[in-house]
Amino acid sequence: MTHVMASATTGSSGIPVLPGLDATWRLARDGYAFGQRGFREVGSDAFRTRLLARDVIVARGAEAAHVFSAPDAFARRGAIPRSVLHLLQDAGSVQQLEGPAHRARKQLMLELAQDDRAALVAALQEAWPRTVAEHVGREVPARTVASLALTRAALVWAGIAVDGDRERQLCGEFDAMVSRAAAVGPLNWQARLRRRRTEAWARDVVRTRREQGDRGTVSGRLAHHGEEGRLLDERTAAVELLNLLRPTVAVARFVTFALHALHRHPEWAERIRRAERSAARWTADEVRRFYPFFPMVGGIATAPFELGGEQLQQGQWLMLDLYGTDHSPALWERPDAFDPARFASASPTAVVAQGVGDRLAAHRCPGELATTDLLVATLELLAQGPGLTVPPQDLRISLRRIPAEPQGGMRVIFR
Numbered sequence: 347m348t349h350v351m352a353s354a355t356t357g358s359s360g361i362p363v364l365p366g367l368d369a370t371w372r373l374a375r376d377g378y379a380f381g382q383r384g385f386r387e388v389g390s391d392a393f394r395t396r397l398l399a400r401d402v403i404v405a406r407g408a409e410a411a412h413v414f415s416a417p418d419a420f421a422r423r424g425a426i427p428r429s430v431l432h433l434l435q436d437a438g439s440v441q442q443l444e445g446p447a448h449r450a451r452k453q454l455m456l457e458l459a460q461d462d463r464a465a466l467v468a469a470l471q472e473a474w475p476r477t478v479a480e481h482v483g484r485e486v487p488a489r490t491v492a493s494l495a496l497t498r499a500a501l502v503w504a505g506i507a508v509d510g511d512r513e514r515q516l517c518g519e520f521d522a523m524v525s526r527a528a529a530v531g532p533l534n535w536q537a538r539l540r541r542r543r544t545e546a547w548a549r550d551v552v553r554t555r556r557e558q559g560d561r562g563t564v565s566g567r568l569a570h571h572g573e574e575g576r577l578l579d580e581r582t583a584a585v586e587l588l589n590l591l592r593p594t595v596a597v598a599r600f601v602t603f604a605l606h607a608l609h610r611h612p613e614w615a616e617r618i619r620r621a622e623r624s625a626a627r628w629t630a631d632e633v634r635r636f637y638p639f640f641p642m643v644g645g646i647a648t649a650p651f652e653l654g655g656e657q658l659q660q661g662q663w664l665m666l667d668l669y670g671t672d673h674s675p676a677l678w679e680r681p682d683a684f685d686p687a688r689f690a691s692a693s694p695t696a697v698v699a700q701g702v703g704d705r706l707a708a709h710r711c712p713g714e715l716a717t718t719d720l721l722v723a724t725l726e727l728l729a730q731g732p733g734l735t736v737p738p739q740d741l742r743i744s745l746r747r748i749p750a751e752p753q754g755g756m757r758v759i760f761r
């Protein structure tokens with residue numbers, strides 16, 4: 347606080363201070379636009395403020411992404427509220443580790459989520475038509491269909507067999523972990539209680555894989571992963587299993603946005619339908635860049651660092667605005683236009699919707715390539731498959747709501 351007041355009153359060079367004492371209410375009001383409005387207000391790509399009564403620097407752009415992605419420079423522990431953490435990565439997970447322990451676990455997550463993604467995509471290609479067929483002729487939110495198809499695909503990929511009812515239940519449980527992560531109070535608590543049940547199920551899966559000596563399936567490999575000569579404890583293995591399944595199901599949010607994009611830009615639907623080279627891949631990457639999903643990532647500096655011409659201390663809390671970076675005019679031409687053709691020259695790695703830095707050394711999402719491939723597959727299935735109608739509805743997407751989705755739910759009728 348002393349520091350905030352000092353910079354504000356002296357107007358010293360370096361990172362400007364956002365006017366006001368605490369910006370938590372602004373974050374609640376502005377959602378994904380919180381960073382961008384702040385940057386505009388102070389005329390800089392970074393500002394200092396307070397969130398939940400804690401001193402924080404919020405930043406976007408190339409310099410901030412570079413600083414933030416240096417291996418082990420920003421610890422994730424204590425960098426996001428517990429209400430969010432417990433519904434997403436959770437304590438004990440790879441995201442909460444640093445240094446060699448992080449590297450050992452991350453290697454495994456990359457082997458499973460990245461190297462084995464072709465099997466996941468194949469499972470989705472099988473599950474999608476079956477799931478769509480079950481919903482033909484009635485108005486249904488796109489996310490309902492996509493989440494169920496992705497749940498089925500994720501379970502097949504992981505080598506887990508459950509009956510149809512349990513499949514639907516799990517789908518609802520994974521979906522709630524993401525929908526309720528940003529909620530405060532009863533909605534969040536309810537989802538956390540529900541998560542405990544899902545965690546008990548995941549522990550059962552781990553135990554069974556160990557009893558069966560299964561080292562071949564994705565869940566079996568995870569259950570038998572050892573660190574420092576010991577198997578992961580059952581709870582940690584279960585948490586990591588959920589960290590593979592939950593975000594795979596969350597790709598349904600991008601699928602919903604992909605449908606929104608195809609509806610708004612039928613020329614791209616046509617190019618994908620004609621199997622024009624790169625059309626589906628560019629559209630998938632533009633969906634990840636353009637639409638709001640994961641707003642910011644946070645970290646606590648493990649050593650002094652420099653940003654915006656200011657020398658900052660170890661222990662400084664830094665929030666990297668992912669949405670703001672993906673919409674930064676310094677990095678993207680016409681950032682607020684949806685234009686897949688930009689990827690004819692832009693690199694998909696420049697999209698930071700799923701984190702920054704090296705996938706092994708930093709906390710960048712190990713499921714990024716799987717996400718893109720799943721999106722490419724669904725875009726092709728949507729463009730080439732049986733037609734669908736988008737009934738009249740509100741297609742606007744409010745940036746205030748985290749996670750965002752089209753106001754009318756992106757309801758569709760599959761024919």
Ligand code: HEM
Binds near residue numbers: 442702710714
């Ligand atoms: C649905 C779209 C997805 C989005 C928007 C997303 C977003 C992110 C982001 C922003 C991070 C970085 C967190 C940080 O820097 O602290 C991350 C990390 C992670 N993601 Fe994803 N992700 C997605 C899909 C996936 C998939 C499909 C998987 C696995 C199959 C996955 C597994 C993980 C794991 C395990 C981490 C932690 C990595 C680490 O801390 O080293 N994600 N994700």
